Amino acid sequence: MILETHQLTYQYPSGKTLYFPDVQLRAGEKILIIGPSGSGKSTFLNLLSGVLPNQDGSIRLNGHNYEAQTRQQLDQLRADHVGIIFQSFNLIPYLSGFENAKLSLRFSEERRTNVSDIRASITRLAEGLGLTSEILAKKPEAMSIGQQQRIAVIRALLGKPALILADEPTSALDPVATEQFMTELARSIDPSEQAVIVVSHNPILTPLFDRVVQIGEAA
Amino acid sequence: MISLALASIRARLFPILLVILALTSSMALLLAVDRIKVATQNGFNQSLSGVDLVLGPRGSGIELMLYTVFHLGKPTNNITAETFKDIAQDPKIEWAVPIALGDSHRGYRVISTTNEYFERIKFAGDQTLQFSEGVAFKELNEVVIGSAVADALGYTVGTSMFVTHGSGALGELHDDFAFQVTGVLAPTGTPTDQAVFVSLEGYELIHLGWTNGSQAISLKSLDILKIPKERLYPQTITAAYLGLSSRLGLFQVARSINEYSEEAVSAIIPGVALTELWSIVGSVDSAFKLLNWLIIGIGIIAMVTMTMTALESRTREMTILRALGATPLHLSSIILAEITLISGVSVVLAVGLVRLLTWVSIDLMSEWAGIRIELIWITMNELLVLGLIVLAGLIASLIPAGMVYQRSLHQGFSS
Numbered sequence: 249m250i251l252e253t254h255q256l257t258y259q260y261p262s263g264k265t266l267y268f269p270d271v272q273l274r275a276g277e278k279i280l281i282i283g284p285s286g287s288g289k290s291t292f293l294n295l296l297s298g299v300l301p302n303q304d305g306s307i308r309l310n311g312h313n314y315e316a317q318t319r320q321q322l323d324q325l326r327a328d329h330v331g332i333i334f335q336s337f338n339l340i341p342y343l344s345g346f347e348n349a350k351l352s353l354r355f356s357e358e359r360r361t362n363v364s365d366i367r368a369s370i371t372r373l374a375e376g377l378g379l380t381s382e383i384l385a386k387k388p389e390a391m392s393i394g395q396q397q398r399i400a401v402i403r404a405l406l407g408k409p410a411l412i413l414a415d416e417p418t419s420a421l422d423p424v425a426t427e428q429f430m431t432e433l434a435r436s437i438d439p440s441e442q443a444v445i446v447v448s449h450n451p452i453l454t455p456l457f458d459r460v461v462q463i464g465e466a467a
Numbered sequence: 468m469i470s471l472a473l474a475s476i477r478a479r480l481f482p483i484l485l486v487i488l489a490l491t492s493s494m495a496l497l498l499a500v501d502r503i504k505v506a507t508q509n510g511f512n513q514s515l516s517g518v519d520l521v522l523g524p525r526g527s528g529i530e531l532m533l534y535t536v537f538h539l540g541k542p543t544n545n546i547t548a549e550t551f552k553d554i555a556q557d558p559k560i561e562w563a564v565p566i567a568l569g570d571s572h573r574g575y576r577v578i579s580t581t582n583e584y585f586e587r588i589k590f591a592g593d594q595t596l597q598f599s600e601g602v603a604f605k606e607l608n609e610v611v612i613g614s615a616v617a618d619a620l621g622y623t624v625g626t627s628m629f630v631t632h633g634s635g636a637l638g639e640l641h642d643d644f645a646f647q648v649t650g651v652l653a654p655t656g657t658p659t660d661q662a663v664f665v666s667l668e669g670y671e672l673i674h675l676g677w678t679n680g681s682q683a684i685s686l687k688s689l690d691i692l693k694i695p696k697e698r699l700y701p702q703t704i705t706a707a708y709l710g711l712s713s714r715l716g717l718f719q720v721a722r723s724i725n726e727y728s729e730e731a732v733s734a735i736i737p738g739v740a741l742t743e744l745w746s747i748v749g750s751v752d753s754a755f756k757l758l759n760w761l762i763i764g765i766g767i768i769a770m771v772t773m774t775m776t777a778l779e780s781r782t783r784e785m786t787i788l789r790a791l792g793a794t795p796l797h798l799s800s801i802i803l804a805e806i807t808l809i810s811g812v813s814v815v816l817a818v819g820l821v822r823l824l825t826w827v828s829i830d831l832m833s834e835w836a837g838i839r840i841e842l843i844w845i846t847m848n849e850l851l852v853l854g855l856i857v858l859a860g861l862i863a864s865l866i867p868a869g870m871v872y873q874r875s876l877h878q879g880f881s882s
Contacts, residue, residue, distance in 0.1 A: 299789065320794055326792045327792020330792075334786075337783045340787055347474075352791050354791065355797070
């Protein structure tokens with residue numbers, strides 16, 4: 249089991265409390281977290297990535313219980329086991345595509361050891377996603393949104409983290425590009441060691457996933 | 468962290484270059500002012516050695532030092548030769564060298580004195596005056612010039628010259644009596660380099676026939692050889708340098724001169740007067756230093772402000788790094804590394820700039836102001852000061868670094 253959550257709740261400073269459904273994710277699985285705006289999708293993602301402290305309930309990632317970790321250990325856990333893709337502005341503007349992709353290894357020794365040849369690994373992932381070495385050499389400002397999202401995917405996948413979290417990764421793409429992007433993402437992961445969670449408000453993505461988890465019941 | 472900080476700096480090069488420029492110039496200014504001060508202080512301290520007391524008219528000791536040793540300002544009064552001779556007879560006084568001031572040559576001060584001047588007056592500790600060319604004056608019409616005078620005017624042994632009455636450029640020329648250069652002094656780095664030396668008798672001679680500052684009778688109408696020698700010994704002198712047979716009697720001799728009843732004279736101890744002088748200059752120096760530190764402070768504030776202003780536009784960058792596992796401490800370290808790099812580069816540039824400026828202006832400063840600045844990279848003291856500036860920058864940068872830390876600690880990801 250890659251990820252297991254149990255009775256997760258989160259209370260905002262305003263007092264509003266969110267109750268999240270339990271999630272079990274096995275290697276090779278792709279699940280879609282769906283819900284309307286303000287339903288707590290991003291909060292759920294922040295809890296899973298260990299950026300927000302777990303207030304109540306439990307999260308277990310690759311055998312590590314979040315409740316037993318310090319904040320620093322949670323940051324390390326994220327560096328080692330989680331690859332994150334945002335909706336947009338995924339890249340650091342002053343670094344090239346290649347340098348942006350390589351960034352994921354900077355904070356994780358474990359992911360570094362999984363990559364014997366950084367350049368070859370990035371190039372292989374890039375080719376799988378239809379990116380040339382010329383695009384990798386470009387700064388984000390010279391890339392299309394789709395190319396930037398693909399670089400973000402390379403960064404998330406490099407070093408083979410167990411969990412790929414993507415927050416509305418296709419919201420800036422048209423339906424054809426969306427389907428192509430999701431297909432390429434699914435093809436790029438190692439089904440024996442990795443799993444994917446995509447958060448979206450768009451139900452059109454549903455057929456592309458193994459399961460759908462609905463979020464949106466606020467108390 | 469350093470490579471990320473470097474990449475971030477490259478991306479914001481123009482504003483960062485402006486901050487580096489501000490910091491570099493303010494630090495260079497601080498270093499340059501301090502070096503000029505040290506060089507001036509050394510120059511002043513080394514200008515006169517081997518002299519135990521300076522005898523002059525009663526008044527300000529600092530003023531007496533300024534116009535006798537440093538050729539600054541004009542003598543306000545004279546003392547009579549009779550008084551000088553009387554005081555010089557004191558057995559505790561081993562030697563006495565009188566000087567008379569007032570005239571100039573093309574802006575350089577003329578010092579009339581005796582031959583003994585070149586043997587007794589020392590500089591930079593215990594160094595005696597040396598002639599790079601020729602010898603000391605012997606005759607009435609002979610003159611010795613300092614190295615800077617020789618260089619600037621292109622004079623050499625044998626050159627003829629006239630002396631101007633008074634120290635201003637508009638003074639009347641003593642063109643009825645020409646002097647001839649017999650010696651050029653080797654450079655000393657002191658005001659001596661900028662002086663013209665004539666004998667007391669020669670000086671008295673060119674003033675014969677002068678009343679109330681203007682010439683009544685030309686020397687051309689007189690037979691100089693027939694003028695009795697004792698008539699050429701001046702009635703008054705400006706001051707005298709005194710050397711004692713034993714420094715133990717320094718205060719006793721000074722007191723007895725200050726209490727001299729026949730004429731209002733005083734004796735000053737050069738070291739004491741210099742200390743007084745530096746205490747006055749010191750307050751100006753402190754004010755200037757304060758101003759300098761304020762400029763540096765403004766530079767540091769500009770650097771921190773720029774970093775803080777950029778934080779808003781860098782929120783996304785910080786979020787991405789957090790997503791990749793960077794801890795809040797990592798992110799603060801990037802900010803600290805950036806500021807350290809900016810400060811470090813500014814320090815290196817400031818040191819280089821000051822060295823370059825010193826190299827370019829070393830001769831100019833020596834000729835124009837008589838200040839000898841050493842061509843060095845950096846002293847331990849300067850390194851300490853620059854280290855303090857970098858430290859101050861780092862302490863100030865804890866504000867934006869702390870902001871980044873706090874923000875990243877409490878902020879989640881949101882697209």
